[in-house]
Amino acid sequence: MVDIATRVYNHKWKIDPIVRSLIDTDFYKLLMCQSVFRNRRHTQVTFSLINRTTRIPLAHLIDEGELREQLDHIRTLRLKRGESTWMRGNTFYGKRQMFTPEFMDWFENLQLPPYHLERIGDQYELTFEGLWPEVMLWEIPALAVLMELRSRAVLAHMGKFELQVLYARAMTKLWEKVDRLRAIDGLRIADFGTRRRHSFLWQDWAVQAMSEGLGDAFTGTSNCLIAKNRDLEAIGTNAHELPMVYAALADSDADLARAPYDVLSDWHEEHSGNLRIILPDTYGTEGFLAHAPDWLTQWTGIRIDSGDPAKGAEIAIAWWKSRGEDPREKLVIFSDGLDVDKIEELHAQFAGRVRVSFGWGTLLTNDFRGLVPDDALAPFSLVCKAVSANGRPTVKLSDNPEKAMGPEDEIARYKRVFGVGEQERVEVVV
Amino acid sequence: MVDIATRVYNHKWKIDPIVRSLIDTDFYKLLMCQSVFRNRRHTQVTFSLINRTTRIPLAHLIDEGELREQLDHIRTLRLKRGESTWMRGNTFYGKRQMFTPEFMDWFENLQLPPYHLERIGDQYELTFEGLWPEVMLWEIPALAVLMELRSRAVLAHMGKFELQVLYARAMTKLWEKVDRLRAIDGLRIADFGTRRRHSFLWQDWAVQAMSEGLGDAFTGTSNCLIAKNRDLEAIGTNAHELPMVYAALADSDADLARAPYDVLSDWHEEHSGNLRIILPDTYGTEGFLAHAPDWLTQWTGIRIDSGDPAKGAEIAIAWWKSRGEDPREKLVIFSDGLDVDKIEELHAQFAGRVRVSFGWGTLLTNDFRGLVPDDALAPFSLVCKAVSANGRPTVKLSDNPEKAMGPEDEIARYKRVFGVGEQERVEVVV
Numbered sequence A, B: 001m002v003d004i005a006t007r008v009y010n011h012k013w014k015i016d017p018i019v020r021s022l023i024d025t026d027f028y029k030l031l032m033c034q035s036v037f038r039n040r041r042h043t044q045v046t047f048s049l050i051n052r053t054t055r056i057p058l059a060h061l062i063d064e065g066e067l068r069e070q071l072d073h074i075r076t077l078r079l080k081r082g083e084s085t086w087m088r089g090n091t092f093y094g095k096r097q098m099f100t101p102e103f104m105d106w107f108e109n110l111q112l113p114p115y116h117l118e119r120i121g122d123q124y125e126l127t128f129e130g131l132w133p134e135v136m137l138w139e140i141p142a143l144a145v146l147m148e149l150r151s152r153a154v155l156a157h158m159g160k161f162e163l164q165v166l167y168a169r170a171m172t173k174l175w176e177k178v179d180r181l182r183a184i185d186g187l188r189i190a191d192f193g194t195r196r197r198h199s200f201l202w203q204d205w206a207v208q209a210m211s212e213g214l215g216d217a218f219t220g221t222s223n224c225l226i227a228k229n230r231d232l233e234a235i236g237t238n239a240h241e242l243p244m245v246y247a248a249l250a251d252s253d254a255d256l257a258r259a260p261y262d263v264l265s266d267w268h269e270e271h272s273g274n275l276r277i278i279l280p281d282t283y284g285t286e287g288f289l290a291h292a293p294d295w296l297t298q299w300t301g302i303r304i305d306s307g308d309p310a311k312g313a314e315i316a317i318a319w320w321k322s323r324g325e326d327p328r329e330k331l332v333i334f335s336d337g338l339d340v341d342k343i344e345e346l347h348a349q350f351a352g353r354v355r356v357s358f359g360w361g362t363l364l365t366n367d368f369r370g371l372v373p374d375d376a377l378a379p380f381s382l383v384c385k386a387v388s389a390n391g392r393p394t395v396k397l398s399d400n401p402e403k404a405m406g407p408e409d410e411i412a413r414y415k416r417v418f419g420v421g422e423q424e425r426v427e428v429v430v
Helices: A004-009 A027-039 A064-076 A081-089 A101-108 A132-155 A160-182 A200-217 A224-229 A241-248 A253-270 A285-290 A294-298 A309-322 A340-350 A408-418 B004-009 B027-039 B064-076 B081-089 B101-108 B132-155 B160-182 B200-217 B224-229 B241-249 B253-270 B285-290 B294-298 B309-322 B340-350 B408-417
Strands: A044-051 A115-120 A123-131 A189-191 A218-221 A301-304 A331-334 A355-360 A382-389 B044-051 B115-120 B123-131 B189-191 B218-221 B301-304 B331-334 B355-360 B382-389
Touching (some): A004 A200, A027 A101, A027 A253, A044 A132, A081 A101, A081 A224, A123 A132, A132 A382, A160 A200, A160 A340, A189 A200, A200 A224, A200 B160, A218 A224, A241 A253, A241 A382, A253 A408, A301 A309, A309 A331, A331 A340, B004 B160, B004 B200, B027 B101, B027 B132, B027 B224, B027 B241, B064 B132, B081 B101, B081 B224, B123 B132, B132 B241, B132 B382, B253 B294, B331 B340
Parallel strands (some): A189 A218, A331 A355, B301 B331
Antiparallel strands (some): A044 A123, B044 B382
């Protein structure tokens, strides 16, 4: 066990760099990277970091020099021998050789591409340009760096014992959540909290606490480094960036309409079982499912990542029924803005009707709400997204207009092509 | 900072023996030891450990072999060079050479005498016999060993993260007390919690937390080892064993009546200033003060250690006034069963009327109430007292009949000699 308070007190990033490994990232990033590497490796993309919580003045809180140091450090990282061995030799979802020798050869020689950093007022503009399989790997570490530098900036003013008590309180808070989760019969839950974690050490602690506290109900972590170090299952499927980039590359409205299915068609060839999880909300869940090809109904399940989650799950259940599938055999993974109340509620509503699972993110790995004055450690909504592909802007609609991204005219075009009408607004907390 | 949970998890007593030094004891023990060494070194005494909380089945909880190992380990301890240097070279209450070269020569060669341990039902009978200056040094380590072995017995069944969260909760609890104490203007408070501490590591943490949280309001610790390691003031004066043994040695009722003053007369010759603190309650505070010689009114202050503390302080104030002293220049040290509520209350009542100070014991270093099921870590009332001197039984009356000790007929005789009438019973919690 790490004495987090001491480590924070002694923080020198050379001892505790924020990102300490190329696999300190989400497992699905590596899965998607391999898919991109195989199918679209020459695509030029731009990823951009966006602070959706503009009241947090990141550039005021975080020193630019420190930020550059951390980002530069990430560029010095190379896949380590033990990490490569773990990726090559490990069983993921019961399957070996998830990563092909071609991909591993490429990954072993990878250095992350340069970044572009500019201060604009109280915010930073941080962008990454280059080949898709390289640039995409910046997303998680870039977010983790910004989140943790903000934590460190707040913690820097605290005394040694004040820090220890802060972590004592955070541990108590998390453990009380674990106690409540332990009471949920048949729970299956994983850590999805890498990108907006309070810190690496804290995520590592949170994962271990979940593991001890929940036993088999804790199915694993999305973080590959922690999964490797703590001998846990690495968990993950796929994300919005695949349909977003595929869609941006479409040459016509017809191609655009087909793009989200093309993504899953490529995925279908590469993966089976638990990795066949539909993420339907990029351009509206209802339309996506209504127009989905029949082979998609055979997939294992669906991930609900925006909008009202209960509504999303009901739509999926209705869809499976309409296609002659038994929803009780299907997996529904909830992963948007979860905390214990919501987990309890959704589990009560859907357990037995479908196979329920949870990907618990920010409020697992960064719930420091109420622990310092002015709530200066409360998590906030930071994202890092593909904003263009081969010079064309990307668009995301999702099931919540608060999460929509892209140029206005393109959003209008996508809404038309995907038949998205009026959407319910849901406040984005984290 | 020590990661207490890890250390507890890894407990091997060879790494973390409960008592790790001959100066892991209260400062006043060493002061009294020197006084005894000078004035009564040939007295044969018996000290005996008594569990006043009989509902705690110590012999059931604590393995006899482990207890013997810990006690045997204490007998292997010798004063270390650095400890001797600290005692010889340090300033105590602004004075150097508090310990004479003769005493230090003796102490440097000291090994604690043998112990006698027997299991009687669910309790242990633990006694120490021999020369007073040697035997008296068993009191604090013997208590600390029993207290911590009981803690370890309870903790042994807990998981790694359960332990870490337990300490997280205890830290949070203590820090909330520190926060409340910080708000008391003009507070002066010291750690008196060695004997009934949860553990050495925990006392060490508590002392450091008090030091960071309260700054100068925290005046020091009674524990010499922690004072030395943490560069704090070692705090203490004198205790009941001096009048108890002096009284037992008295040959007549007239000698007995004079014995408590003989103690302070010897002390008067040896110490000045802040060490001239009257402990008046051994045979009843009212009678003691009523018959006190005039030179005692010149002493710096008084320590209130039993009975209703406000009443005790009022008696002292009235006494000083009746002898023409200004109470505002006198120090009143409260040290019996304190917690934050009581500290706030006493401070509000007496600040300005006297110089107020607090010696905070068990509920500083062992407040794990409410943190585990069945309150299995709640502190309890364990004492180790002189029960005979040169073959004669000792007696303590104190200002609370619940704390009285000694054979019934002797208690009656002492009550007669010291003119102690009806006393108010106060529940003894710790």
